[in-house]
């Protein structure tokens with residue numbers, strides 16, 4: 001390979017099955033992940049239309065969105081999930097698709113399961129009917145979310161019709177302050193460049209800060225690429241990646257591992273590669289971030305104040321800020337710190353991994369959840385839950401008054417009754433603070449796991465740095 | 470999929486920025502309502518008041534705009550979740566064409582797959598169209614012509630637009646994409662046969 005290809009170029013070129021003209025390619029899909037909403041619907045569509053699943057060996061499924069996270073749950077707990085879970089189960093059984101079923105030792109949020117099982121591999125094209133599929137870019141996979149029609153297309157053909165995205169690189173320089181983590185990096189990036197800055201692009205995250213992150217943190221970063229408007233975010237695979245994958249159940253073993261490793265080492269972007277757009281972020285000024293509005297770009301450092309619509313740069317901006325403040329129930333110009341809260345949710349494909357739970361537990365240890373607050377921890381997967389229990393993290397949380405739940409999306413998406421009450425305020429480690437996202441009229445503030453833990457014990461939005469010694 | 474060739478209809482402005490697919494259709498409604506009913510629940514948090522009555526102030530509830538088939542929207546329309554039900558809900562409300570300065574990438578794809586035309590135009594052009602739509606409330610004479618790539622306003626102003634050639638063909642023909650791709654069955658099989666040798670670790674993985 002000549003010396004001017006990006007990581008995305010290299011993966012793209014390897015997966016072109018046919019050039020369809022008009023800038024479109026038929027791309028091979030190496031890994032297709034299915035979940036209980038879009039996966040179930042697409043399997044039904046395949047059935048209804050009489051298609052055959054092309055390569056069931058390349059598809060893997062797990063129920064996560066619709067399922068309850070209540071301890072002792074079954075298919076129907078919560079009342080609405082049964083149709084979705086059973087539909088997924090039936091479709092997978094019919095075609096021989098590997099399913100990590102409800103209460104299986106590997107079940108979990110699809111974007112936690114993929115990396116954890118070694119299904120997500122460097123250099124692969126991975127898709128899933130879910131916008132946060134960008135998460136898998138953490139391992140150097142080219143991964144993006146698709147709608148359910150495209151899920152059916154992949155099931156029936158193992159390919160997708162695609163136009164190559166433009167390419168952007170964001171470099172992170174400087175050194176991180178204490179208690180500033182991957183979640184803050186990506187929230188800050190979204191606030192700085194805007195929620196549509198990545199529209200039409202695949203983003204490569206680069207720089208020494210990124211290389212120093214573990215795989216969980218890289219997943220957090222790539223996860224929220226979609227909140228930057230990009231379908232895909234990716235990080236070059238390196239020894240951190242390979243170390244992570246070495247003992248994963250579905251990762252290659254023995255001779256195939258060596259062969260794969262040689263392939264993976266050649267993937268990173270060449271020094272002379274050109275990007276359509278290059279951005280950089282100096283991380284030195286970043287403090288723990290909290291959203292104040294109804295879009296992930298409506299964000300400030302914890303010591304910041306809310307904006308005043310009167311000072312907006314134009315009418316549309318003014319209306320935007322005003323609508324967000326009305327919904328979130330806060331006043332123009334007020335400080336975010338000290339705002340009382342009702343709920344805390346620690347979990348999701350953004351921050352439901354073991355290292356996230358460790359960060360939160362460190363703050364919770366020896367403290368109590370404030371009286372007014374109901375706080376939940378929902379591990380991202382069954383292996384995360386098990387590993388956390390082995391370390392005693394569940395005890396740390398439950399002794400403080402947290403609820404310790406079963407793995408799934410839970411309150412991130414408020415399916416199946418797991419929601420924030422109307423008008424109640426929640427600090428959440430998830431990725432979306434949209435109107436009604438955590439339930440009708442629910443008010444969401446996105447933050448990192450330690451900040452969420454700090455809010456739970458303080459009873460208000462607070463600066464974790466004041467609690468951490 | 471329904472073809473899109475030419476459409477003459479009312480245009481309704483909804484000039485909010487970053488309208489996300491959660492607000493277009495909530496998880497509650499997409500899980501509990503059949504596809505045919507999703508249109509009724511589109512934009513529910515804005516469209517209805519707490520008591521379930523229609524909110525007369527919501528842009529799309531205003532007389533003159535209720536039968537619109539063209540939506541003129543603010544930046545980054547349809548951002549967020551990949552839920553295709555957002556497109557089904559809009560189409561259930563009667564929309565067949567959306568015009569905005571930009572769309573969520575997955576949402577725009579989902580539109581094409583469902584025969585909805587998503588047109589990106591520069592922001593000032595979209596603002597002009599929104600203004601024209603406001604003036605023309607109830608006038609059905611906005612025309613979107615995908616054969617000539619031209620929008621015509623009630624006053625007769627013409628605005629050219631661009632759309633990816635592949636998407637345009639698919640919309641004009643109302644193509645079944647899966648059927649079309651299956652015609653490349655041999656190329657897919659050949660790719661996999663080659664790839665199995667080059668990257669054996671991708672295929673047939675099981676846990677020891």
Ligand code: SF4
Pocket residue numbers: 064065109110111130132348349350408409412413430431
């Ligand atoms: S945790 Fe939330 S964002 Fe992630 S896949 Fe589930 S619903 Fe989507």
